[in-house]
Amino acid sequence: xxxxxxxxxxxxxxxxxxxxxxxxxxxxxxxxxxxxxxxxxxxxxxxxxxxxxxxxxxxxxxxxxxxxxxxxxxxxxxxxxxxxxxxxxxxxxxxxxxxxxxxxxxxxxxxxxxxxxxxxxxxxxxxxxxxxxxxxxxxxxxxxxxxxxxxxxxxxxxxxxxxxxxxxxxxxxxxxxxxxxxxxxxxxxxxxxxxxxxxxxxxxxxxxxxxxxxxxxxxxxxxxxxxxxxxxxxxxxxxxxxxxxxxxxxxxxxxxxxxxxxxxxxxxxxxxxxxxxxxxxxxxxxxxxxxxxxxxxxxxxxxxxxxxxxxxxxxxxxxxxxxxxxxxxxxxxxxxxxxxxxxxxxxxxxxxxxxxxxxxxxxxxxxxxxxxxxxxxxxxxxxxxxxxxxxxxxxxxxxxxxxxxxxxxxxxxxxxxxxxxxxxxxxxxxxxxxxxxxxxxxxxxxxxxxxxxx
Amino acid sequence: xxxxxxxxxxxxxxxxxxxxxxxxxxxxxxxxxxxxxxxxxxxxxxxxxxxxxxxxxxxxxxxxxxxxxxxxxxxxxxxxxxxxxxxxxxxxxxxxxxxxxxxxxxxxxxxxxxxxxxxxxxxxxxxxxxxxxxxxxxxxxxxxxxxxxxxxxxxxxxxxxxxxxxxxxxxxxxxxxxxxxxxxxxxxxxxxxxxxxxxxxxxxxxxxxxxxxxxxxxxxxxxxxxxxxxxxxxxxxxxxxxxxxxxxxxxxxxxxxxxxxxxxxxxxxxxxxxxxxxxxxxxxxxxxxxxxxxxxxxxxxxxxxxxxxxxxxxxxxxxxxxxxxxxxxxxxxxxxxxxxxxxxxxxxxxxxxxxxxxxxxxxxxxxxxxxxxxxxxxxxxxxxxxxxxxxxxxxxxxxxxxxxxxxxxxxxxxxxxxxxxxxxxxxxxxxxxxxxxxxxxxxxxxxxxxxxxx
Numbered sequence: 001x002x003x004x005x006x007x008x009x010x011x012x013x014x015x016x017x018x019x020x021x022x023x024x025x026x027x028x029x030x031x032x033x034x035x036x037x038x039x040x041x042x043x044x045x046x047x048x049x050x051x052x053x054x055x056x057x058x059x060x061x062x063x064x065x066x067x068x069x070x071x072x073x074x075x076x077x078x079x080x081x082x083x084x085x086x087x088x089x090x091x092x093x094x095x096x097x098x099x100x101x102x103x104x105x106x107x108x109x110x111x112x113x114x115x116x117x118x119x120x121x122x123x124x125x126x127x128x129x130x131x132x133x134x135x136x137x138x139x140x141x142x143x144x145x146x147x148x149x150x151x152x153x154x155x156x157x158x159x160x161x162x163x164x165x166x167x168x169x170x171x172x173x174x175x176x177x178x179x180x181x182x183x184x185x186x187x188x189x190x191x192x193x194x195x196x197x198x199x200x201x202x203x204x205x206x207x208x209x210x211x212x213x214x215x216x217x218x219x220x221x222x223x224x225x226x227x228x229x230x231x232x233x234x235x236x237x238x239x240x241x242x243x244x245x246x247x248x249x250x251x252x253x254x255x256x257x258x259x260x261x262x263x264x265x266x267x268x269x270x271x272x273x274x275x276x277x278x279x280x281x282x283x284x285x286x287x288x289x290x291x292x293x294x295x296x297x298x299x300x301x302x303x304x305x306x307x308x309x310x311x312x313x314x315x316x317x318x319x320x321x322x323x324x325x326x327x328x329x330x331x332x333x334x335x336x337x338x339x340x341x342x343x344x345x346x347x348x349x350x351x352x353x354x355x356x357x358x359x360x361x362x363x364x365x366x367x368x369x370x371x372x373x374x375x376x377x378x379x380x381x382x383x384x385x386x387x388x389x390x391x392x393x394x395x396x397x398x399x400x401x402x403x404x405x406x407x408x409x410x411x412x413x414x415x416x417x418x419x420x421x422x423x424x425x426x427x428x429x430x431x432x433x434x435x436x437x438x439x440x441x442x443x444x445x446x447x448x449x450x451x452x453x454x
Numbered sequence: 455x456x457x458x459x460x461x462x463x464x465x466x467x468x469x470x471x472x473x474x475x476x477x478x479x480x481x482x483x484x485x486x487x488x489x490x491x492x493x494x495x496x497x498x499x500x501x502x503x504x505x506x507x508x509x510x511x512x513x514x515x516x517x518x519x520x521x522x523x524x525x526x527x528x529x530x531x532x533x534x535x536x537x538x539x540x541x542x543x544x545x546x547x548x549x550x551x552x553x554x555x556x557x558x559x560x561x562x563x564x565x566x567x568x569x570x571x572x573x574x575x576x577x578x579x580x581x582x583x584x585x586x587x588x589x590x591x592x593x594x595x596x597x598x599x600x601x602x603x604x605x606x607x608x609x610x611x612x613x614x615x616x617x618x619x620x621x622x623x624x625x626x627x628x629x630x631x632x633x634x635x636x637x638x639x640x641x642x643x644x645x646x647x648x649x650x651x652x653x654x655x656x657x658x659x660x661x662x663x664x665x666x667x668x669x670x671x672x673x674x675x676x677x678x679x680x681x682x683x684x685x686x687x688x689x690x691x692x693x694x695x696x697x698x699x700x701x702x703x704x705x706x707x708x709x710x711x712x713x714x715x716x717x718x719x720x721x722x723x724x725x726x727x728x729x730x731x732x733x734x735x736x737x738x739x740x741x742x743x744x745x746x747x748x749x750x751x752x753x754x755x756x757x758x759x760x761x762x763x764x765x766x767x768x769x770x771x772x773x774x775x776x777x778x779x780x781x782x783x784x785x786x787x788x789x790x791x792x793x794x795x796x797x798x799x800x801x802x803x804x805x806x807x808x809x810x811x812x813x814x815x816x817x818x819x820x821x822x823x824x825x826x827x828x829x830x831x832x833x834x835x836x837x838x839x840x841x842x843x844x845x846x847x848x849x850x851x852x853x854x855x856x857x858x859x860x861x862x863x864x865x866x867x868x869x870x871x872x873x874x875x876x877x878x879x880x881x882x883x884x885x886x887x888x889x890x891x892x893x894x895x896x897x898x899x900x901x902x903x904x905x906x907x908x
Contacts, residue, residue, distance in 0.1 A: 005466045006532040012459045078460040079544065079835045090533065108562050110837040110872070152832040172626075172877035178884045179831055374633055378606040381533045383564040383630060418564070420874040423626035430632045 007084040008251040015082050016246040017069060019239045021058075022277040023349060024065035025284040028356065030235070030348040031323035033059075034310065039454055042320050050220065050228050050319075051236075052125040058236040065281075067239065069121075076120045076153060077243070080109035085251040086415075090379045092399070099402035101395060102257075103415040104248045104275065105382065110176070113385065113417030114271050115146035115231050118240035122229045123150035132225035133157025137187065137212030139166055140340065141173030142385075142417065143231030148180035158182040159226075161189070161215045165206035173421050187212040194218050194316070208332070209342075210315020217318050232268030233313055233322070233347050241274020248412065249278045259290060261398060263413035265390035266294040266303065266361070267340060269347030275414040280358050292359040294350065295390040297369070298438045300333040302326055302346045303354055303361035305444060310454040311345055321452060324351040328447030334437040337366060338425035340387035344447070364393045365436040370429040372396050373419070385417040386425055461538040462705040469536050470700040471523060473693045475512075476731040477803060478519035479738040482810065484689070484802040485777035487513075488764065493908055496774050504671065504682050504773075505690075506579040512690040519735075521693065523575075524582075530574045530607060531697070534563035539705040540869075544833045546853070553856035555849060556711075557869040558702045558729065559836065564630070565600035567839065567871030568725050569685050572694035573597070576683045577604035586679035587611025591641065591666030593620055594794065595627030596839075596871065597685030602634035612636040613680075615643065615669045619660035627875050641666035648672050648770065662786070663796075664769020671772050686722030687767055687776070687801050695728020702866065703732045713744060715852060717867035719844035720748040720757065720815070721794060723801030729868040734812050746813040748804065749844040751823070752892045753791040756781050756800045757808055757815035759898060764908035765799055775906060778805040782901030788891040791820060792879035794841035798901070818847045819890040824883040826850050827873070839871040840879050 023029055032041035047056035058067065069077070088101040106114035126134050133156050138144030144160040151158035160182050167174055167186035177184050187207045188195040192215045198205060205211075213230075220228035231237065252259055262279050264272035272294050282288035296303055302325045311326040313319040326345040333342045346354075353359050366386075373389035375396070376382070384392060395413040402409050419426065428434040477483055486495035501510035512521065523531070542555040560568035580588050587610050592598030598614040605612035614636050621628055621640035631638050641661045642649040646669045652659065659665075667684075674682035685691065706713055716733050718726035726748050736742035750757055756779045765780040767773040780799040787796045800808075807813050820840075827843035829850070830836070838846060849867040856863050873880065882888040 009463050076835075110831065110835055112874075149832075149835060153835070171881070172874070175877040175881045175884060176837060176874075179828055179837065179880050181832065377564065377633055378603075378635065381530075381564055381603060381607070383633065420566075420626070420630075423629040426633050427625070427629045430629060 004087050004255050006089060007086050008255065009084055010082040010247060010250055012078055014250055015074070015077065016243055017074070018066040019069055020066055020242040020246055020277050020281065021061065021064050021239050022281050023062035023235065025281045026352065028352065029062045030352040033320040033322045034454065036312065036317060036319065036321055039321070050217065052129050052131065052227050054125045054128070055122060055236050058239055059234060070124060073121055073124050080116065082247050083108060085248055088380055091376065094379050095396065095399050095403065097399040097403045098406055099399040099409045099411050101399055102410065102412045104244060104412070105415045106244060107382065107385070107415065107418035111142060111146035111149055112420060113142045113146065114241060114244060114274065115143045116149060117243050117274070118231060118237045118270065119146035119150040120153065121240040123147065123154045123156055126227060127154040127156055131156065131227055133159060134227055134229045135159040135216040135220040136229050136231070137161045137209060137216045139163050139209050139342070141166060141170055141421065144182070144184070145173060145176050146231070147229065148177040148182035151182065152180040159219055160184045161187040161212040163187055163207040163209055163212050169424070170421060187215050189215060192218045208315060213314040214316030214318050232270035232343070233345065235349055237270045238273035238277065238347055238349050241270050242277040244271070244274040244414065245276060245278040248275065257410055259412045260409040261291040261293065261411045263293045263295060263391045263394050263411065265341060265387050265414070265416060266296050266346065266350065267387060268343045269350035271414055271416045273347050273350050276359065280353055283358050293394055294354065294359055294361040295394045296361060296363050297337060297341050297390060298363040298365045298436065299337040300327065300342055301363045302344065304363045307448055307451065308351060308355055309451050311451055313345060321454065322348045324348045325354065326451070327444060328450055330450055331447040336435060336437045338386060338428060338434065340385065341390065362394055364390055367434055367436055369393050370434060374429070382415065383419045384415060385419045386422050388416040391415070458541050458709050460543060461540050462709065463538055464536040464701060464704055466532055468704055469528070469531065470697055472520040473523055474520055474696040474700055474731050474735065475515065475518050475693050476735050477516035477689065479735045480806065482806065483516045484806040487774040487776045488908065490766065490771060490773065490775055493775070504674065506583050506585065506681050508579045508582070509576060509690050512693055513688060524578060527575055527578050534570065535697070536701050537562060539702055542834055545830065548833050549850065549853050549857065551853040551857045552860055552862045553853040554862065554864045555853055556864065556866045558698060558866070559869045560698060561836065561839070561869065561872035565596060565603055566874060567596045567600065568695060568698060568728070569597045569600035570603060571697050571728070572685060572691045572724065573600035573604035574607065575694040577601065577608045577610055580681060581608040581610055585610065585681055587613060588681055588683045589613040589670040589674040590683050590685070591615045591663060591670045593617050593663045593796070595620060595624055595631070595875065598636070599627060599630050600685070601683065602631040602636035605636065606634040613673055614638045615641040615666040617641055617661040617663055617666050623878070624875060641669050643669060646672045662769060667768040668770030668772050686724040686797070687799065689803055691724045692727035692731065692801055692803050695724050696731040698725070698728040698868065699730060699732045702729065711864055713866045714863040715745040715747065715865045717747045717749060717845045717848050717865065719795060719841050719868070719870060720750050720800065720804065721841060722797045723804035725868055725870045727801050727804050730813065734807055737812050747848055748808065748813055748815040749848045750815060750817050751791060751795050751844060752817040752819045752890065754781065754787040754796055755817045756798065758817045761902055761905065762805060762809055763905050765905055767799060775908065776802045778802045779808065780905070781898060782904055784904055785901040790889060790891045792840060792882060792888065794839065795844065816848055818844055819892070821888055821890055823847050824888060828883070836869070837873045838869060839873045840876050842870040845869070
């Protein structure tokens with residue numbers, strides 16, 4: 001047996017004391033985000049009307065390399081972190097690959113995913129600012145769950161607008177949020193102006209993420225003592241998620257392991273950006289080289305088939321615009337697509353790193369993703385979230401390539417969460433009712449032709 | 455900050471290499487199990503017709519103190535063990551108690567509970583014996599899930615008879631089992647003689663655990679190369695679950711912590727028995743003293759209100775009889791009872807330890823249990839299974855007593871699993887639709903009067 005254990009746990013004393021801001025090491029920075037009204041770079045004051053002040057500052061800070069993690073947040077992190085870096089011995093044996101496979105598992109907390117890393121930070125700054133509460137939207141519910149937990153910890157009010165179809169189809173997610181004291185409202189609701197308007201215009205609509213964002217933003221800006229928070233895409237979120245990459249790097253260093261390849265799934269980019277930040281930083285500083293791969297679904301291929309341009313971050317067009325790889329804010333992935341990662345755009349930091357060639361991207365089809373998910377579940381004993389399974393797919397493919405070439409690569413991938421609340425998708429796969437869907441060029445140009453003229 | 459970390463993880467090299475069989479240290483042994491046909495002590499040959507040979511041997515072995523854990527099982531254990539012993543710093547602060555609270559968390563694996571510890575052992579011995587597969591029953595689904603995972607790992611066929619009402623109400627559990635390749639059949643089915651008989655007798659019945667056991671046993675004994683396996687109650691299961699207690703003890707010893715109180719929830723007794731075994735052993739050998747508390751639901755109070763007598767382990771009366779604290783095999787807890795732990799009897803080992811005064815017992819009502827569960831979820835960040843929450847309730851009560859007395863007790867409890875698949879029960883609690891139910895003496899005597907005459 002190797003001296004590398006199945007699970008590498010850092011000591012609490014080895015946990016990161018500061019987040020790493022990869023923008024600080026980028027010579028060419030991501031383009032500034034724009035005020036949707038003026039189309040000029042957003043000011044800190046404008047941004048502070050929507051977000052907490054300190055989060056707004058983090059959002060605009062593209063020079064600091066490190067930002068201290070406040071003690072209160074580190075204390076919360078200690079309840080569920082460090083997360084293990086797992087050596088996938090069983091998977092390696094099953095694949096008969098000479099590659100060494102490692103995965104950073106972020107699912108060992110009740111929110112079931114990495115989302116908690118940023119949720120607790122955003123709740124902390126809201127509390128510190130003396131706010132009463134925060135509002136947000138949630139689709140599948142991972143982010144809403146994480147935020148509910150974080151708000152409960154800091155005794156903040158938490159108002160979640162949950163896309164109506166998910167509210168009805170995922171009652172368990174809803175109940176977890178309620179157990180943590182959150183108020184969960186199906187969106188569109190009759191509680192906001194925009195919700196009433198949408199309900200009047202489209203009677204019986206089951207909602208969309210864009211609509212839920214608009215409701216959450218309205219609720220934040222019309223209630224005294226509230227701000228809006230968001231679980232992905234934003235640079236502040238990537239900053240908080242850098243704790244994943246920092247721990248991964250520290251665990252590898254502890255055992256003298258040099259990663260050759262780092263693989264992460266990419267929806268809005270929060271997990272991928274967090275995982276790869278310290279590694280991308282080394283590339284940017286010319287210290288090291290890694291093969292970094294962002295994995296996205298073929299049904300929502302913003303990096304591999306999108307355009308690098310300014311776009312709205314939400315379909316409601318109330319949030320700032322960001323320059324990013326996008327399919328157009330009007331793009332809606334096929335309903336057939338069960339595997340998560342449905343966002344039309346990509347974090348501006350990840351987009352810029354991709355544009356500079358620091359990272360590459362690959363798209364995969366969902367049946368191949370679920371095939372990998374099922375194999376992984378059976379061999380490694382963890383039932384992965386569909387999102388995470390995109391990374392598994394590519395890690396397995398790369399390990400099989402190593403089998404052909406005989407290369408002993410160190411492959412590291414991010415396992416962002418568990419799939420306990422995604423069993424409807426697994427059922428479709430088990431019942432052979434799942435198929436693949438790749439948008440045609442015509443479909444993509446339809447939404448890409450409607451990009452804002454900036 | 456204390457030098458005791460939030461989570462104590464043993465090194466892989468510190469993990470137990472042998473299970474501990476507490477019966478080896480008992481001067482007065484648990485009474486032998488009886489053949490349901492002859493009412494005489496079951497022989498190893500009789501038992502080997504239902505269970506794998508080595509498991510049957512373990513079942514009857516009441517003298518060996520330690521039994522080596524085979525390498526193949528230790529290898530699987532390393533994928534999800536050692537489980538953390540968590541210092542509940544946040545809960546202590548919330549309660550403002552001088553007590554130190556620790557919990558052994560067994561929920562960090564896909565089966566979501568401690569059941570996997572025995573499932574993998576039972577699957578291993580089945581594989582070693584060259585069997586094709588195993589059959590079992592499952593109610594809520596924790597055991598079925600664990601067994602599916604274990605069988606998938608050893609490439610064994612796994613046939614699960616799932617109580618029909620659960621099969622329909624818990625489709626996600628069912629899908630997890632299917633994802634692990636198990637065949638899940640709603641019980642009563644038309645696939646067994648006993649199933650067809652019950653369906654004819656009670657058209658439209660939604661099934662019961664007793665019926666599912668009978669189907670699983672029939673399926674095991676009528677198919678070539680199959681055996682039946684069970685997730686609790688049996689002494690072999692307690693033996694495998696001793697890994698919980700051994701790790702707990704090792705983690706406490708590592709930091710020089712002497713437990714004053716050990717608390718576990720008790721249904722069939724598998725978790726409780728496993729957790730307390732090494733501690734009970736020290737009491738039996740006169741080396742140490744601990745206050746050990748078994749916590750059971752007030753709606754199904756086998757230890758606190760049952761009778762210590764021979765009884766059937768299943769309502770179908772096909773399994774061996776055991777001397778145990780029982781409410782009678784005909785006892786069915788109120789449907790109102792959502793909190794797990796619905797078994798009418800108690801492991802014969804736990805029963806004998808209770809009868810000898812080595813452990814004590816306490817019953818709690820379910821709304822109080824869910825109150826503790828919710829508080830725990832909000833403060834410690836883990837959404838507990840309703841079963842586990844029985845132990846949380848008593849741990850909290852004891853910590854509050856310490857607050858009054860000023861005692862700095864070390865309270866250790868077992869957190870057996872997570873509640874992700876129990877959100878219907880949480881919803882009832884959230885919606886204030888949950889009430890308590892305590893069976894009357896008349897109700898209990900009805901089933902107790904029907905105990906077999908042995």
